[in-house]
Amino acid sequence: MGETKGGDADRRIGRRALLIGGAAAAVGTAVLAREELAHLWWRLPGVEKPRVAGAVDFRGAQWVAASSANWRRADRPDDYAVDRVVVHVTQGSFKSAVKVFQDPGHGAAAHYIVRKDGHITQMIRELDVAFHAGNREYNERSVGIEHEGFVESASSFTDAMYEASARLTAGICGRYGIPVDRAHIIGHVEVPGTDHTDPGPHWDWDRYLKLVRRARTA
């Protein structure tokens, strides 16, 4: 605290101390609140990451918003660490997957959908929790990628799809420091408690991981 030399200075310092005191109190509150509200603290003013309309996390992806009923607002990776990529298969066309993810009655959606021709649509921001794994903890810790096709049909999975999806997963692994291995890049079938079987026996994991590794080092 500086010396005071008269009325004017006093007023100035008094006012400044008040401002600093106010800021300190606000920081203290935020720290306390963060402890308690670790998973809600995006609600505090000024701590939310910027949300630009139509912005995507993967360059080249096209943004189509999912219904807000199919995901939960979060601030990953600050509130939840992201350490898994979950691979899904849509069991229907790309179009129908986009449509159901836009439907508030569906109750589920993934962050991304990869089309047969390699086109990628992002429907939920990576910082938010998508309802795709059927397991709250796995939803919170993962990014979900849907692939157009059917688990029982080997021809669903095209070269273009594998390559585009591998680039997408490589980017996700890079952003969050996720190791490129089968412990961290998993199928929906491997999520604890699930009754889903995707991506199924025709999904070529060796090929996929090789492509992800190649894209990671490219």
Ligand SMILES: [Zn+2]
């Ligand atoms: Zn699935």
